[in-house]
Amino acid sequence: MSSAFALGDHIRYVAVADGQDVALRQREGLGDASSSDSDRYEELLVNPTLLVLTRQRGEIDCGGLDYVIVRYGNFAQVVVPNPAGGHVSVAVSPDHDPVVVAEAVQRLLA
DSSP: OOEEEEEEEETEEEEEEEEEEEEEETTOOOOOOOOOHHHHHHHIIIHHHHHHHHHHHHHTTOOOOEEEEEEEESOOEEEEOTTSSSEEEEEEEETTTTTHHHHHHHHHOO
């Protein structure tokens, strides 16, 4: 998790999830931050569901799935499947390119 925060101050939040096991950490002093309960449910319900749907579609005839990016009003959420199981989720400040972050997270997981 620390490695993702080392990418820069544009990283707002990092979660590592595998099934019901979720580890979350948020950068201190964030404005417009979502609640920790909301973040936990996103990691338990929303992001795994997004990955199942997009991975299945990707495997049909799109060459697989690398990552999913959801752009909310206050941040972009980057969700990357973890080869060891589960996923890594990183919230990115709206002024930074989430594709760059997704590719950096993929390198960290490789």
